[in-house]
Amino acid sequence: MSGGACERRCFPSISRSPLKEQKLVNLNEGSKASNKSLDRKHWILQQRRSLPIASVERRLVDEVRKNDTIIIVGETGSGKTTQLPQYLFNAGFCRDGKVIGITQPRRVAAVTVAKRVAEECDVQLGQKVGYAIRFEDATSTSTRIKYMTDGLLLREALLDPILSRYSVIIVDEAHERTVHTDVLLGLLKKVQDARLKQHKLDKPYINNVVKFDNECHSSNMKFSPLKLIIMSASLDAKGFSEYFCGAKAVYVQGRQYPVDILYTYHPEPDYVDATLITIFKIHLDDSPGDILAFLTGQEEIELVDMLVHERLKQLPELSRNILTVPIYSSLPSEQQMNVFRPTPSNFRKVILATNIAETSVTIPGVKYVIDPGVVKSRYYNPVTGMESLIIMPISKAQALQRSGRAGREGPGKCFRLYPESEFWKLIDSTVPEIKRCSLSNVVLQLKGLGFDDIIGFDFMDKPSRSSIKQSLQELYLLGALTDDCKLSDPVGIQMTRFPLDPIYSKALILAGEFKCLEEMLIVVAMLSVESIFYSPREKLEEARSAWKKFSSPDGDHLTLVTIFRAAVEYREKIRAATNKEKAIDKSLSRWCRDNFINNRSLKHALDVHSQIKVYLKQMDMALSSCGDDVLQFRRCLTASFFLNAAEKQPDGSYRVKANGQKVQIHPSSVLFRTKPECIIFTELIQTNQIYVRNISRAWMPELSKYYDVES
DNA sequence: GAGCACTGC
Known part of the structure; x- marks a missing residue:
């Protein structure tokens, strides 16, 4: 077993003496119902003053x-x-x-x-x-x-x-x-x-x-x-x-209890293993209190969860009182709520979390924090326009934020699974997001606000020139900008009004012309949210067969349309039987569970759909449907996403026509086996390989308008 | 035949 031994050391900038205990009015004792609101007001006033x-x-x-x-x-x-x-x-x-x-x-x-x-x-x-x-x-x-x-x-x-x-x-x-x-x-x-x-x-x-x-x-x-x-x-x-x-x-001044910071003597070669060891060390040696361990993603959390239970078996019966609770953003919300349930007496709760627990969610009862010092972070390459997620060291500010989570209710401890010397090598604060993401939306928005000189804009941290240029180029190709880099009228101006990725806004405008706006609106709503598919590892086969009935031979986009329409149809059927919104919600979430659809994502897509529908109406864009004319939809998709067209290569991989990038179809696509000659994709992501996801068959005659037939 | 930190309009 590697490391896990922690050197005890107090980190001065965070240790702070606890404030005097607040005397609070007791809400429960001796107050008649009529006095309750008065007591509450009094209590609030006291709180505010303190x-x-x-x-x-x-x-x-x-x-x-x-x-x-x-x-x-x-x-x-x-x-x-x-x-x-x-x-x-x-x-x-x-x-x-x-x-x-x-x-x-x-x-x-x-x-x-x-x-x-x-x-x-x-x-x-x-x-x-x-x-x-x-x-x-x-x-x-x-x-x-x-x-x-x-x-x-x-x-x-x-x-x-x-x-x-x-x-x-x-x-x-x-x-x-x-x-x-x-x-x-x-x-x-x-x-x-x-x-x-x-x-x-x-x-x-x-x-x-x-x-x-x-x-x-x-x-x-x-x-x-x-x-x-x-x-x-x-x-x-x-x-x-x-x-x-x-x-x-x-x-x-803030109000925070002191947190002891402990470092390891040596760098840990395997932070997952070190996390496990630390969990058990705290559990066996330290006083009661829940543990919050920061991990990088779902897979890692599931792994640690499993390993904790495996090692728990080796402990004497009396020491097996650990309760693990995972939390990450894509976890269904009912399961997320488990972290807020009170820990059964005599049990120690171990929360395995992504950075969701750094800022978005505050979990009560945490006394110990385990910080392996890494985070999964988005990385954007402005030259290729490619996004990827990589595991990298956190910043000092992030480390402080994490350790602070141990001192919310009383004095706590934070175990940093790296030596103190490593802490001082971390960057002070996380690189601002604006330097790590595509700027197409930012540039369009600034143009819409009347700022024409984007490179000269007074940013607190300037994004790279190449990143800005890439976005200007993309917006120009989408027709949002004129030759002299001004917002075009009406396309550019219309595009600023949609709260969407510029390429999706353009797709809606084109869909109006192609008379398939109804379908494109659904596609854009479904693509604007987190993955609509819920795929628990243990029920993958079951999930796949549930999705089969929605699948379209023309690609993932029409598959998404089918799912959306099936959900709406189901909802309307329920609505005809009852007008209670809660009952409708409940039924829909059951439908989602049966079909392995992520309920939260679907709801979000429904919201986006209705919001954009209002904007379309304000802009006098009629919701036309292409009905069964799938070719018409493919034409429109090809015209909208011609920048994302790729051609099949002899080896079964694909080449992006716009920049020559070699990519693979992601195995989750309905076209994974079919491998059409030419595809349109709406997502590009680098993991072990460079994958394209959400794919449809391109419509060649339309595509040839944008590219030489030969190339 | 693979695996998606976290937000937001």
């Missing part, structure tokens, strides 16, 4: 008054997300009906925080306090504190480029540096400039950087300067401060 941020309320409000931009560095548990908007509201920042907007990278955070703040303010959600996320708008004209996802605010900016409704925008979790956050930061900087100039001139502001919509032009509105607050949990505020021209940074 937050670390409460002691600096006045100072924070002063700083916001004095500065147009400030950076707030607040650690976990400081209360910045829930309290600051309330402080600003009370200080009069919503006068004249203006709104305080708070952005979050994740939907679930926007919703839960809004609910909490509405309760604290003792108002109904959707009134003074509300939230807006894709598919869900819980706001009204009286909403003054609005939580939303950062991507949604970007969409809003397309309609109102100077964000005229907002007096304050708070960008929360900015340290995560998602693509949306980064684009938003650049945009907000410009909006701030524009509003400031207009304010000083005291007349409507017009320039060529920020476009105004007609309403703004005609109403001759006057705009107050935009207050901007960047909130980050990372200790390094310098980057943000420099980007915002030396903006002041304010530190707010």
Whole structure:
């Protein structure tokens, strides 16, 4: 057995003395029903007052008054997300009906925080306090504190480029540096400039950087300067401060219990094995408390799960009280909920998680964290346009985030399965997503906002020139950009309006012309969500035979159409029998289970479908169907995805016509055995080999319009 | 004949 021995050492920057215990009003004892809500209010007030941020309320409000931009560095548990908007509201920042907007990278955070703040303010959600996320708008004209996802605010900016409704925008979790956050930061900087100039001139502001919509032009509105607050949990505020021209940074203390950090003496050659050893070491040597182990993916989690149970058999009966709970994003939600179930007494829960447990999900009861120091991360090659997932070392910030998960409820321990010297070699923070992904969407969105010079755009971290050029090229080939790199009218402008990958937006526009919009809309919705197929390893054969009835000889795209239509048809049948939404949901999820379809993905696809349908109607695009005319659909698919056409080679592999890349058909495709001469694919992924997934037969006469017949 | 971290509009 290798390693697993940990050197005990305290890592100073995270160990912090616990706050004094809070005296809380007991909700259960002695309170009559009529007093309960009063008690609850009292309890909430106490909670609010006890937050670390409460002691600096006045100072924070002063700083916001004095500065147009400030950076707030607040650690976990400081209360910045829930309290600051309330402080600003009370200080009069919503006068004249203006709104305080708070952005979050994740939907679930926007919703839960809004609910909490509405309760604290003792108002109904959707009134003074509300939230807006894709598919869900819980706001009204009286909403003054609005939580939303950062991507949604970007969409809003397309309609109102100077964000005229907002007096304050708070960008929360900015340290995560998602693509949306980064684009938003650049945009907000410009909006701030524009509003400031207009304010000083005291007349409507017009320039060529920020476009105004007609309403703004005609109403001759006057705009107050935009207050901007960047909130980050990372200790390094310098980057943000420099980007915002030396903006002041304010530190707010967090509330976190001390976490002992332990390193190994030597590097571990096999982190899976080291994880196992550490799980058992904690279980046998340490006091009660649940263990959270970070692994890289589903397969690894399943492996460790199995190995834990295997080794458990070797332990004496009394020590076999371990309960393993896996959690990763593609796990059905009922199974995800298992991590929140209380651990049976005398049992130790071992949570085997991907990075979903780093930020998205907070699991109570965790006292021990095992951090092997690796993560599966997306890697994008701008030259080939290829994405792949690779296992790589985490950053220092990520390591801190992980160890912090052990100190939420009491003092904890974190076992880093690497030597301390390795920790110091890790990069400080994860490379911002904008440097690791395709920029086609970002470029299109910026063009839509009126920024023509993308290479010169003031990004906090500039993506590589080649990455931008690749995206410009792609958008040009899709017809979204003109020869002089301006947004084309109407195609480019229409494309900015769809919340989809640009290539899918173009497919919808073309499908209107080809009279198969109904089918393409389904395809685009199904391709926009996570995999629709649920394939548990132990029931793979059963799953395959369940999918067989949907399969189309023309390819995966029409197979997806068949599945979607079968699901809708089933739902309507149930709806005819009952009008209870819950019963319909339940039946549909049973249908999904019987057919090995991922319920969550299907629901998501239904949502996307209905959302896009509304946009299509607004744009006067009629939902035409090609009926049984499969050729018509293939023509349209070929015209839409001509960039993704590939030809069969003598050895059975394929060659992408646009760039010569050699690829294989993924075995999950319905065309895997058929191997048609020429295919259209909508996904390219590198694993052990370079695979294309979601494939249909190309329609050659259409394809020859885009490529020389010879080549 | 293979295997998909996590988000988001």
